[in-house]
Amino acid sequence: MSLEKQPGKLFYSKDYECLKDRHHLIISHKENNERAEILIHSDQKEVLFSRGVIRMRILDIDEITDFKADSNVAYVDFSLLSFPLKLRNPAEGDYFVPFGMSGKKKISDFLTDLKIPRNEKKNTWLITSDNKIVWVMGFRTDNRFRVKTTTRKVLKIKFLNQTK
Numbered sequence: 070m071s072l073e074k075q076p077g078k079l080f081y082s083k084d085y086e087c088l089k090d091r092h093h094l095i096i097s098h099k100e101n102n103e104r105a106e107i108l109i110h111s112d113q114k115e116v117l118f119s120r121g122v123i124r125m126r127i128l129d130i131d132e133i134t135d136f137k138a139d140s141n142v143a144y145v146d147f148s149l150l151s152f153p154l155k156l157r158n159p160a161e162g163d164y165f166v167p168f169g170m171s172g173k174k175k176i177s178d179f180l181t182d183l184k185i186p187r188n189e190k191k192n193t194w195l196i197t198s199d200n201k202i203v204w205v206m207g208f209r210t211d212n213r214f215r216v217k218t219t220t221r222k223v224l225k226i227k228f229l230n231q232t233k
Contacts (some may be wrong), residue, residue, distance in 0.1 A: 109154040109196070118156060118195060121231035123206075128223045136216070141230065143196075143204040145214040146224035151199040159193055165202035166212040176205060183208065196226065 116123040161177040195204045204210045
């Protein structure tokens with residue numbers, strides 16, 4: 070029987086989908102699979118989108134006294150960014166270099182390792198620069214955009230999630 074198989078199996082009807090998660094069956098209304106892409110310009114301070122709000126500030130490195138660990142805040146080297154940035158959902162084959170690592174990792178594998186249910190993966194948002202992932206919002210930044218000792222300007226990005 071399919072329900073006894075591995076997690077992640079999806080069953081579909083006309084209006085609903087049923088996901089066999091690790092310990093539960095999750096039934097949800099089918100959503101439009103159309104993917105959004107929102108451009109973010111260097112002078113923008115705030116972006117509203119379906120999951121919440123993103124607030125951005127450009128800071129001199131000397132203004133930052135502490136890089137507090139917060140999964141909803143990203144600090145990235147402003148000089149490494151190419152504008153406009155893009156806010157979008159993951160696409161097939163997307164990868165990044167998770168902060169603190171040197172090797173690349175597929176976004177789908179990263180979310181699976183975090184045990185994010187399949188139906189929630191499609192609600193993940195990314196910020197990209199020149200088609201490189203800068204931040205898997207709410208989770209981890211890309212090591213290629215990290216703040217280094219040579220960094221002079223920092224873009225602080227704060228995600229205020231409205232769906233939790």
